[in-house]
Amino acid sequence: MAAPASEVSAFEVGACKGQKVVDGEAIPLVLRPSSGPGKSSAEALVAALAANRAWFEEQLVRHSAVLLRGFDVADAVEFNDIVEAFGWEDIRYVGPAPRTHIHKRVWTANEGPLSEFIYYHHEMVLIKEFPGKVILFCEVPPPEGGETPFVPSFKVTEKMIEEFPEHVKEMEEKGLRAKALGMDMEWLADGGVKTILGPRPLTRVFPGRKERRMWFNTVVGMHGKDISSAELADGSEIPAHVVRRCGEIIEEESIQFKWEKGDVLFLDNLATLHGRRPSLPPRKVLVATCK
Structure with a gap:
């Protein structure tokens, strides 16, 4: 220890x-x-x-x-x-x-x-x-002003599951995609880029962090934008009221x-x-x- x-x-x-x-x-x-x-x-x-x-x-x-x-x-x-x-x-x-x-x-x-205001994000x-x-x-x-506020990501997941269990379940099961053809990007050693098609997870669990589910996405900050991971992988939209409340939760849990x-x-x-x-x-x- x-x-x-x-x-x-x-x-x-x-x-x-x-x-x-x-x-x-x-x-x-x-x-x-x-x-x-x-x-x-x-x-x-x-x-x-x-x-x-x-x-x-x-x-x-x-x-x-x-x-x-x-x-x-x-x-x-x-x-x-x-x-x-x-x-x-x-x-x-x-x-x-x-x-x-x-x-x-x-x-x-x-x-x-x-x-x-630069919106909350995982880098x-x-x-x-x-x-x-x-x-x-x-x-x-x-x-x-000019603070760099930050948020314990797992608290967002906890609150979203508490308030919107069915929506979170749907987002987890279907996954998210970018509106630009659902592309993920991998930067190569020679400076090139490889695009990868496929759904992105809503949350992530990383080793050594008490199995916490991190809110590892851009559902709020990029919702409605041309290039985002804020729609479901099957092309359906995440309800606006869910996104709006998620933004409120992020702010409530923020540390300034x-x-x-x-x-x-x-x-x-x-x-x-x-x-x-x-x-x-x-x-x-x-x-x-x-x-």
Whole structure:
């Protein structure tokens, strides 16, 4: 069994506004530097993470999200050092969001207009090879708004089964498809793409996560759009009132926190949906995605 977070000397357990307790676990787990000279430096943080890789990953799976707060992480170079401390394999982003490469494994997060709400999603959910971890770093916190809310995905499934058992059963049995001929995509090593026809599952169960059924789809965020996985594989539509209520459930179960400069947020992409609230400028959040 992993040692409690408080027993790892490099960190102290903290709290943040918006934190929730879900099934007895704090989400996110907030880790702050332990007291003592130099403990908050980026160099000390990288060393502590490298020395406690297995423990940290256990905490990430257990809590679905871990927020490192109060460390002196200044820029993309130091953020990249944090990402590389784990030895996790890089996975390049594939999708429509405008992003700019900054340094090694670090990119800008979605550069869409800050006035727009980016809807909750599992990163690259429509791509065959999706990341296991999404890591975000706040270099410039927005003066207002701009949160990155996230949602324990299994809670959405639980509530949907509770309220719409027959609809969920139908969606599970029939599967979902993209409106563009039901295509799935697999990106090849040479940069090409292979399209795959067939239904997509509504939920997914991933190892090590208590057999929880994750709401691993785009039923709400892409409902009614030309390219989505928000219709049933037999071509029938998901009732609008079901989609609408699902959106309400996602919002009700969401965890909101206000970015602080230097924050590093690790999300288990297999267990959490995440999005972006509208904000006033400036806002600079960087991202790395790992297998």
